[in-house]
Amino acid sequence: MGATDVAPDATTPSVVCSGLDIVYTVFGAKQKGTDTGGELPLVERLLARRNPVSSVRKVHAVKDVSFVVNHGEAVGIIGRNGSGKSTLLRAIAGLMPPTNGRVWAAGRPSLLGVNAVLLTGLTGAKNVMIGGLALGLTPAQVRDRYAGIVDFSGIGDFVDLPMSAYSSGMGARLRFAISTAAAPDILMIDEALATGDAEFQARSRDRIAEIRRDASTVFLVSHSNAAIRESCDRVLWMEQGRLVMDGPTDEVVRAYEQSHRKATA
């Protein structure tokens, strides 16, 4: 999959995103305060009014986003809660089909999110196997890397317990270890490092640097501007589903912080 006949280097794109729109359909929404009612297509508005038991709402999570990212780039994505960062990552990981627009990517993306549920009823060991296979490894490759994955995650004997018995930090460590074991072409990290302790965060930073050296692309969503400054050379700033700024880390993060100050002043 994704065999390119172009040698990947820092000048060839690894992700191209054009006019991307993502709209969620939400079930179980309350119809009373129909503040987004104006955005609904006419038919659905009529349906919603006619039928008080139905409770379907559309959420336009990503609006007309375009960008190009090259091999070996590390891109931070910043923005307030609900601005569409996670949704954007899911779309460029090929997990959310675009409502409008198109996305192209090189090779195999691996998305690592706080909510990237593996199968919580199953043991860590089973999750390592299933996650590895889903990332395109063969069973033999997973078995080869098994010890390394468990070691890196540092969860020790807990690997034989169901993941429902893990703390959120332990789950995040195991997910990170699995996602990076397959040497993904594109690694996306969605707030997944925040729950780990300081020692784990340091180790994961090293692992991210390693992955970037293999000409892979890294996307990082984090609410820690320090973490973004440390790992990323370019930043996308999302605001209410729109991409408002796309540029060097320093400038965009500073502009973002200033907009905060203005908002709180």
Added chain:
Amino acid sequence: MTIGSDQVVQDVQDVQEVESGEDVAERNRPVALGPEEAAALARAAGLEELGVRPGLRGYVREVWSYRHLVWHLSSAQAWATNQNNYLGQLWAVLNPLLLVGSYYLIFGLLLKTRGGTSNYIAFLTIGIFVFGYSASAIIAGSRAVVGQIGLVRALRFPRAVLPISVTLTQFLVNVPAFAVLMVMIPLTGEPFSPHWLLFPVALLLQSLINLGLAFFLARLVNAARDSANLVPVGVRLARYVSGVFFSIPHYAGHGLVSALLLYQPLAVSMTTAREALMDQYPLTWGSWVAAAVWGVVLCASGLVFFWRGEGRYGSN
């Protein structure tokens, strides 16, 4: 670092602070990338488009390349099914036994639906276990995508893996029940017969039927979630008309209605199993060919139907 150079750094930062927000925003305005331009760029870099449906042939090949995932997912989930209580895997055997006991009380002793059968316990047990497999596979299959939305939103793989793995999971969950069945059959007085070797074949054909239905239902339920509520109702209805605890020809006669009832896929699965295991029912070409045709047709058309929805799973 000397005081002098610190001062210089501070000055540079001051200059940047003075720069207006509009200038920064202007310089870092996102690219406006038109669809043609983007497509040309992607093509030149050899990138693959996401969220589009591959060709049917490529899709099947891709599903095949994920066969190990199917197996590990199914076996792990089948094992986990009975892990969250104290007796654990013992329930896999206890459940079907309890079910047979209660059905025998109701239908064998109280309602007397044993007409036309010479070995009602064997008839009933086969009906319950074989239909039970279809029922659980259909209900679980209909939720194969919507019930695993976390997995769908976390990992990229051909989504047909999900209905296949759910069907296989239900098969594995029911293996202990089938083992119990094979122990019970001789105990009910059935003479040993080489035809028993056909029972696994009957289960295989039944599994194809179940898988085909899972393909159809999984996509329908993903598109219209409410339909998931109709599936258990439909299954319950089917339980009462498919000849689980009564013989269809005995009660429905030999007309068109009876033929329709007998040759619908769920009833056919029970007929082939009874023909393999019970002395009273000799093997007939009709039921085995019907089971094979249903299995192949449902499975193939179901896969095509499911594939046509690929690229939209997980969008709501």
